[in-house]
Amino acid sequence: MRRFVLLAFLVMFFIPVSVSITGCSRNKSSAVYCNGGDSGMLTGQITTINLEPRLTGVSLSSGQMGSVGTASATDCKGNSVSVSNFTYASSDTTHTLVDVNPATGRLCAGSWNRNSAGGIADYTYCNSTSLTGTATVTASAGGATSNSVTVYVHPIIGSVALTGASQTDCVSQGKAITLAADAFDTSGNAISSNIVGKFTFAAQTSGIVTIDENGVATAAQPGSTLITASISNATSTAGYFSTCPPTSIALNIPGSSSKSVNVNPNTTQPITATVLDKNNTTLTNLTLTYVSTTPRTIPAATGSVTPTFPGAAAITAFCLPPTCNPSPTDRVGLFGNGKPVASNNISVTTTGLSSNYLYLASTQSQYVTQIDMTTGNLGATLRLPYVPNSMQLSTDGAALYLGTSNEIITLNATSNAITKEDTSISGRVISVSPDSGTVVITDPSRKLIYLYTSAGVVASTYGGVATRAAWSTDSTTVYITTADNQLITYSTPAGWHVIDNSGLTAVNDVAVTVPSVGAYFAGSTATVGHTYCHKTTYSGTSVSSIEYFPIAGGTASTVAAPLDRIAATNDGAHILGARMLAGVPQITDIGVSMPIGGSTQGGACPTASGAVPNFTQNSLNTYATTASGTAVTSIVPASNSTVAFLTYSAGATASPVVPAYFPSTGTVSNIALATTSGKSAPTAPVSGVFSADDATFFVSTAGDNQVHLLTKGTTAYSDTRQLDPKLPAFSGSGYSVPDLIAAKPRTFQ
Structure with a gap:
C-alpha cells in the first residue's frame, strides 16, 4: 500500500516538472536562424x-x-x-x-x-x-x-593576333589600354569572337606591362615584349606590347643651371635625371646606367658622383638595353624600343694634386719595375718568365696584364708579384674594360681574339688578329680593328658582329666617342664614325632587317682625314688624330657634336625606318709639328681635355721633342726633352701616360731609355725631371727603352 501511494505521488508532481524542464530545453535550442528569429532557414544550410x-x-x-x-x-x-x-x-x-x-x-x-x-x-x-x-x-x-x-x-584555333592600338604605337608609362585579339582556324579563317570566349594575356618579359584578368594592360617600364594569349588550354603568340622609350634624359646639378661642377675629393655630389618620352610623359623608376670617362678617379654612381682623387670626368646616364628599354631581337628599333638613349654630359672637376705609382716594362727586357712618385724611388724590379710584348693596367688599379708569345702573365699591381701565368693562351694584351672585368687579348699565331675575364677565364673567342680595341664607358661594348682590316664589335646584348668597313681601305685605330654613342675608326684614307644605334628597316610593324653599329649620318660620318692614331676628348667636342707624313708627325682636330641629350637631335636613336643619327662636323684642322720619326705610336688627351701629347718611334735622326696640342686655341707646342747629365740624348718619345690629376705627362724615351716628366707650369709644360728605370736588355748589354708604361693614383694602395 505504501508503494502505491509513493508511485501516485511521483506521477502527480514529478512528471509535470519533467515536462516543464523539457519544454525549457527546447526554447534554448542551439540552432541559429538566418533571419535572427526562431524559424526559417538555418545557418549552415547552403544558400x-x-x-x-x-x-x-x-x-x-x-x-x-x-x-x-x-x-x-x-x-x-x-x-x-x-x-x-x-x-x-x-x-x-x-x-x-x-x-x-x-x-x-x-x-x-x-x-x-x-x-x-x-x-x-x-x-x-x-x-x-x-x-x-x-x-x-x-x-x-x-x-x-x-x-x-x-x-x-x-573550331580548332590555329593562331591568335592582337588587334587595336597596342600593335600600331607605343603606350606611355602609366597609361592603360584593353588588349583585344582575333582567333583564326587552322586554315587562317577568322573565328567569330562570340564563340571564342575570353583570352588570358601574359607578357613574356616582366616589368614592361601589367595585365589584369580583363585584359587591361598598363604600361610600366620602357621596352617591348611578346604577348601570349591563352585559350582552349593552349597558348599562342599573339603580338607585342610597347611601353614608350625615353626620348630625352636630362642630367642636372640640383640648385644649378650649369652642366659643370667642382667637387672636392670624397664628397658626394647628387645628380638628378629627368626622363621624358615622346608624349612628354615623365618616366620614373628606370634602371639608368651612370658612367664616367675616368672611373679610376671620379667614379659615377646612380644619381651621384663621389671623386676619390683630383682629376676631371664627364658623367653620362644611359638607358641601355637589356636593363632599360629592352626588346625582342626581331623587333629592335620598332617604336624606339631596344635602342639606347644618352643623356647630356655633366662635367666634374676635382682640383688638387695627387701622387702616382708608375709601372714600367719593355718589349726588349724581361723586367718590370714600379716607381713610387711620392719619393721617386724605384721599387723592386721583377724578372718575368718571358719578354712582354704588351702591358695594360686594370682601371681599378689592381692588376697588370702582360702579353707574351708563350703565356699571359697577371701581376698584382700592389705587390708587383706574379699572381697567374696562363699558358692556355698567349699573345698581345690590347685593352681592359673600364669596369676592369674583361681584357681583350689577341693571339697572332692561332689567329684568335679572346675576351679574358679578371677571374682568368676565357669568356668568348673570335677568329682574327686584333690590332686595336676601345671600350664604351659602360663596358658593354668593345670595338676592335683587325690585321685584315675588319671592324668587329662585341656587345653584351648582341654578341659578336662584323660591321661595315666602307670608306676604310686600311684600318689603323679606333676611339670611342664621348659620350659613348659610337666610335671613330681611323684609316689610311679617311676617318669613319659608327653609331651604337642599330639601323632598323621595317614596313608598318614588320621588321625586315637590323644592322648593328652602322655608319652614322651627318657631316662627320666620313671625314677626309687619314689618321694613324686616334683619340676622343672627354668634353665630347674633339676627335683628335695623328699621322706620320713624310717622316713628320701631324695632328688633326675634328670638331664634332654628338647626338646626346640637350643637343639638337636629342639623345634617342631615330625611330624612322632605316634612319641613323647624325654625327656633326664643326671644324677640321691639321697642324704640323717640328718632330721627325717613323711611326706615330699614340695621341693621349688629358682627362680635362685641355691638352693632348703625341708620341712616336725614332726616325733616322734624333727628334728630342714632344708635340703638345691645345684644342681650345688650336695651337701646337713642341716641348724639348732634356738630356740628363752622363746619359745619351733622347731621340724620340715612344709612349706616355698622364697622371690622374693631369699635372704631369710621363713619357718614355728612346736614346736615353728614361722616363721624362713633362710638368705643367704657370704658362706651359716643360721637362722637369727624368727617371732612369734601368731595365736590363734581353739581348746584349745595357738597358732597354721602357716603352710599356702605366700609372695609377698612389692611394689606390
Missing part, C-alpha cells in the same frame, strides 16, 4: 554556390574535353559549407554542343560516350559533333544552384 570561372568562362575546340572550375558553397552568413558532391548540368539538353558529366563537371565540346560497348565507362571520351556556339553550365547541391558559367565551342 549560394559559386562556380568558376564565372568571369572568363571556358573555351573549347569542337571535340575537346575540359572542365569547369571549382565549385564552392556558402550559407546565408557567407560561411563555407562542406559539400560532398555537386551535381552539374548543361543548358544544352541535347548533349550535342556542351555535354557535362553530372558528377564531376568534366566537359565535352560535343557528346560524351554513354552505354558504350565493351564495358567502356560513360564519360570516357568525347565525340565531336562539329557544332559551334555557347551553352552554360551550373552546379547544384542542397537545393541551391550556382551561377552560370559560359562554355564557348569553336
Whole structure:
C-alpha cells in the first residue's frame, strides 16, 4: 500500500516538472536562424554556390574535353559549407554542343560516350559533333544552384593576333589600354569572337606591362615584349606590347643651371635625371646606367658622383638595353624600343694634386719595375718568365696584364708579384674594360681574339688578329680593328658582329666617342664614325632587317682625314688624330657634336625606318709639328681635355721633342726633352701616360731609355725631371727603352 501511494505521488508532481524542464530545453535550442528569429532557414544550410570561372568562362575546340572550375558553397552568413558532391548540368539538353558529366563537371565540346560497348565507362571520351556556339553550365547541391558559367565551342584555333592600338604605337608609362585579339582556324579563317570566349594575356618579359584578368594592360617600364594569349588550354603568340622609350634624359646639378661642377675629393655630389618620352610623359623608376670617362678617379654612381682623387670626368646616364628599354631581337628599333638613349654630359672637376705609382716594362727586357712618385724611388724590379710584348693596367688599379708569345702573365699591381701565368693562351694584351672585368687579348699565331675575364677565364673567342680595341664607358661594348682590316664589335646584348668597313681601305685605330654613342675608326684614307644605334628597316610593324653599329649620318660620318692614331676628348667636342707624313708627325682636330641629350637631335636613336643619327662636323684642322720619326705610336688627351701629347718611334735622326696640342686655341707646342747629365740624348718619345690629376705627362724615351716628366707650369709644360728605370736588355748589354708604361693614383694602395 505504501508503494502505491509513493508511485501516485511521483506521477502527480514529478512528471509535470519533467515536462516543464523539457519544454525549457527546447526554447534554448542551439540552432541559429538566418533571419535572427526562431524559424526559417538555418545557418549552415547552403544558400549560394559559386562556380568558376564565372568571369572568363571556358573555351573549347569542337571535340575537346575540359572542365569547369571549382565549385564552392556558402550559407546565408557567407560561411563555407562542406559539400560532398555537386551535381552539374548543361543548358544544352541535347548533349550535342556542351555535354557535362553530372558528377564531376568534366566537359565535352560535343557528346560524351554513354552505354558504350565493351564495358567502356560513360564519360570516357568525347565525340565531336562539329557544332559551334555557347551553352552554360551550373552546379547544384542542397537545393541551391550556382551561377552560370559560359562554355564557348569553336573550331580548332590555329593562331591568335592582337588587334587595336597596342600593335600600331607605343603606350606611355602609366597609361592603360584593353588588349583585344582575333582567333583564326587552322586554315587562317577568322573565328567569330562570340564563340571564342575570353583570352588570358601574359607578357613574356616582366616589368614592361601589367595585365589584369580583363585584359587591361598598363604600361610600366620602357621596352617591348611578346604577348601570349591563352585559350582552349593552349597558348599562342599573339603580338607585342610597347611601353614608350625615353626620348630625352636630362642630367642636372640640383640648385644649378650649369652642366659643370667642382667637387672636392670624397664628397658626394647628387645628380638628378629627368626622363621624358615622346608624349612628354615623365618616366620614373628606370634602371639608368651612370658612367664616367675616368672611373679610376671620379667614379659615377646612380644619381651621384663621389671623386676619390683630383682629376676631371664627364658623367653620362644611359638607358641601355637589356636593363632599360629592352626588346625582342626581331623587333629592335620598332617604336624606339631596344635602342639606347644618352643623356647630356655633366662635367666634374676635382682640383688638387695627387701622387702616382708608375709601372714600367719593355718589349726588349724581361723586367718590370714600379716607381713610387711620392719619393721617386724605384721599387723592386721583377724578372718575368718571358719578354712582354704588351702591358695594360686594370682601371681599378689592381692588376697588370702582360702579353707574351708563350703565356699571359697577371701581376698584382700592389705587390708587383706574379699572381697567374696562363699558358692556355698567349699573345698581345690590347685593352681592359673600364669596369676592369674583361681584357681583350689577341693571339697572332692561332689567329684568335679572346675576351679574358679578371677571374682568368676565357669568356668568348673570335677568329682574327686584333690590332686595336676601345671600350664604351659602360663596358658593354668593345670595338676592335683587325690585321685584315675588319671592324668587329662585341656587345653584351648582341654578341659578336662584323660591321661595315666602307670608306676604310686600311684600318689603323679606333676611339670611342664621348659620350659613348659610337666610335671613330681611323684609316689610311679617311676617318669613319659608327653609331651604337642599330639601323632598323621595317614596313608598318614588320621588321625586315637590323644592322648593328652602322655608319652614322651627318657631316662627320666620313671625314677626309687619314689618321694613324686616334683619340676622343672627354668634353665630347674633339676627335683628335695623328699621322706620320713624310717622316713628320701631324695632328688633326675634328670638331664634332654628338647626338646626346640637350643637343639638337636629342639623345634617342631615330625611330624612322632605316634612319641613323647624325654625327656633326664643326671644324677640321691639321697642324704640323717640328718632330721627325717613323711611326706615330699614340695621341693621349688629358682627362680635362685641355691638352693632348703625341708620341712616336725614332726616325733616322734624333727628334728630342714632344708635340703638345691645345684644342681650345688650336695651337701646337713642341716641348724639348732634356738630356740628363752622363746619359745619351733622347731621340724620340715612344709612349706616355698622364697622371690622374693631369699635372704631369710621363713619357718614355728612346736614346736615353728614361722616363721624362713633362710638368705643367704657370704658362706651359716643360721637362722637369727624368727617371732612369734601368731595365736590363734581353739581348746584349745595357738597358732597354721602357716603352710599356702605366700609372695609377698612389692611394689606390
